[in-house]
Amino acid sequence: MRLIALLIxxxxxxxxxIGIKLMRDVLFGVLNPPFxxxxxxxxxxxxxxxxxxxxxxxxxxxxxxxxxxxQDRFSSRSPKNGSNRS
Numbered sequence: 001m002r003l004i005a006l007l008i009x010x011x012x013x014x015x016x017x018i019g020i021k022l023m024r025d026v027l028f029g030v031l032n033p034p035f036x037x038x039x040x041x042x043x044x045x046x047x048x049x050x051x052x053x054x055x056x057x058x059x060x061x062x063x064x065x066x067x068x069x070x071q072d073r074f075s076s077r078s079p080k081n082g083s084n085r086s
Contacts, residue, residue, distance in 0.1 A: 009059055016052025019045040 022045030025031075026038045035041040064070050 009056055012052045012055035014052070015048045016056070019048030019050075019052060021045070022048065 022032065022041050026042040026045065029038070031038060032041060035044070061070070061074075065075060068075070
C-alpha cells in the first residue's frame with residue numbers, strides 16, 4: 001500500500017521537476033524540440049510546476065488532515081465551542 005502511495009506522489013512530482021527544467025532552459029535560451037517558442041515553453045513549464053506542486057501539497061494535506069495533524073481551522077469537523085457561523 002505504501003508503494004502505491006509513493007507512486008501516486010512520485011508521478012506528479014516528476015511533472016513538477018520537468019516544469020522547473022523547462023523554465024530553467026528558457027532562462028538560458030535553450031529551446032527544446034517540441035516547442036515553437038520560448039514563451040510557450042515557459043508557460044507549459046509553469047503549468048507543470050503548479051500542477052505537480054499542488055497535487056503533492058494536496059496529497060500531504062489530505063494525509064495530515066486524516067491523521068489529525070493540522071490546525072483546528074483546517075480540520076473538517078464542526079467547531080468545538082458550538083457556535084455556528086453562517
